[in-house]
Amino acid sequence: MKVLLVGRGGREHSIAMKLYESGQVNQIYAAPGNGGISDIAVCADIDEMNIDGLAAFAVEKAIDLTIVGPENPLVAGITNKFHEAGLKIFAPTKQAAMLEGSKRYAKDFMQKYDIPTAAYASFTRAVDAKAYINKIGAPVVVKADGLAGGKGVVVAHTIVEACLAVDRFLTDSGSPQTQPSIVIEECLEGRELSLMAFVHENNVFPMLPARDYKRAFDHDQGPNTGGMGAYAPVEDVSSESLDEIIETVLQKAADGIMREGCPFTGILYAGLMMTEEGPKVIEFNARFGDPETEVVLPLLKNDLLQVLLDVLDGKDPQLSWEPKHCAGVVLASAGYPEAYEKGILLPDLTPEDRAIVVHAGTRKTADGIVSDGGRVLLAGSKGDTLTQAISGAYGWLKRHIQTDRFFYRGDIGSTAAKADSPV
Missing domain, CATH: 3.30.1490.20 (ATP-grasp fold, A domain)
Structure with a gap:
């Protein structure tokens, strides 16, 4: 099969690496891709928001399946356009993607369908x-x-x-x-959790729970970012709590969006706070989370392409996971999430030992790989324990990155690792 992957970040590189393992994939195309994706896919210079251009490219190359990484083209209606052109795509429609596209819509939706979330009010x-x-x-x-x-x-x-x-x-x-408009919410207290699921209409197939770190600096200091690191699975959340999340959040959301007349197909992401009153939704995303994807997909034993095809066909993909831990630490450009410099030549990015190197904001030039975004890459690793996984990720960074033009948090997974155990 020929697969088109829309996007340019770490999430998309992680998806591409998983697709590359599939014996069913003959060719991966990425639009626009990045410096790492270009090693395993043919990158087309088409912006994610050039929906007409992407649809025309998919027709020209006889693409069998398109997978969309970022949220902006989803909210802009890429899936609707592909459906009109008779193209197969694994992604929610514009209407279904409003769960992420509008915080106000999402909060009203949760209130309507009795999905646990923080108290709120909206203002213009x-x-x-x-x-x-x-x-x-x-x-x-x-x-x-x-x-x-x-x-x-x-x-x-x-x-x-x-x-x-x-x-x-x-x-x-x-x-x-x-x-x-804006939404103002009560401030929830507890431990954060991310849970993604493959969804098609009423069918919900949850992945492993993950935890990401949104603040720029150690000890959750500094401004919010797109994510500075993550690990999976999350051991301090019981199987009973996960079952409750699946039933009261993910399944209710899938059923609710069906009743709204815009069935959801794609990845439904629930960002949650584990409060004393139980799990409550902080936000919904309508696609793979970033950087959670980079630590969840490496643990998936299934052929990712077959999973997507099964879900689209209404079949249970029978998800299977490695009994390991995976941790990832984001390397960011100095100044991120505010102004930062691009075009900095990066050192050798070979993922030796247990390391997993996922490109995010990178670009390939005649001189080598250079930085091209705020979050440059994610150094990840798998291990029998979370401590081993964290050690592998930080070990790679310490060996390869020795410049004050980048930074990374030094405490990803550290609290959870204190109560470490094999999966």
Whole structure:
């Protein structure tokens, strides 16, 4: 089969590496891809948002299946366009992708279908939002309604901080995160958890639970990012809690979106907080999470292409997982998530020993691989224990990265590793 992978980040490189293992894949195309993806796929210089161009390319190359990584083309309707052209695609429609595309829609949806989540209110006027914040106090969470590349959420610990976030998201014309509306939520306390599932209509097939780290610096300090590292599986969440999440969150969401008249096909991601009252949804994503994908897919024993085909055909893919741990640490450009430099020549990125090197913001040039984004790569590793997996990831980084033009967190998985055990 010929497969088209849409996207350019670490998530897409991880998907490409898994597809490359499949004996059923004859050719992988990626649009636009990155420096690492280009080693195992033919990269086409087509932007993710050039939906007409992607559809034309899929027709020209007789693509058998298209997989979409990032959220922006999903919300823009790439799946609808491909369906109109008679092309097979594993991704939700524009309507179904609104679970990620609009925080306000998602919160209203969860309330309607009794999916556990934080209390909230929505606003279009800054004056009303600030009056609400002054009434309920801090801490509070302020969210831009639409897509913001992982930078549309502020966990405000003071009323002043919350009001500044309101201005940034509602009235600051110079901010890329400015939106027509915002959501203000109660601040949940507990341990975060990510759970992704392969979904087609009412069928939900959950993956391993993962935990990611969104703050830029150690000990969860600094601004929110797209993710600075992750590990899987998560040992401090019981099988009973996972069953509860599958039943009350993932299955309810799949059933609800069916009743809304826009069945979901693709990856449904639930970002959760494990509170004293039980699991509550922080957010839904309508695609593979990043960087969770980079630590979950390496543990999947199945042929990924066959999984996707089975799910599309309404069959149980019988997911099987390695009895190991996987951890990944993101190498980011100095300055990220704010302004940063591109085009920095990277050292040898060979993944020796147990290491897994996943390219994110990289580009191949005549001189070698150079940085081309805020999150440059993820160094990962598998191990019989989480400690082994973490050691492998950090060991690779320490051997290969010796420059102050990049940085990475030094505490990914460290708390969980203290209570370490084999899977």
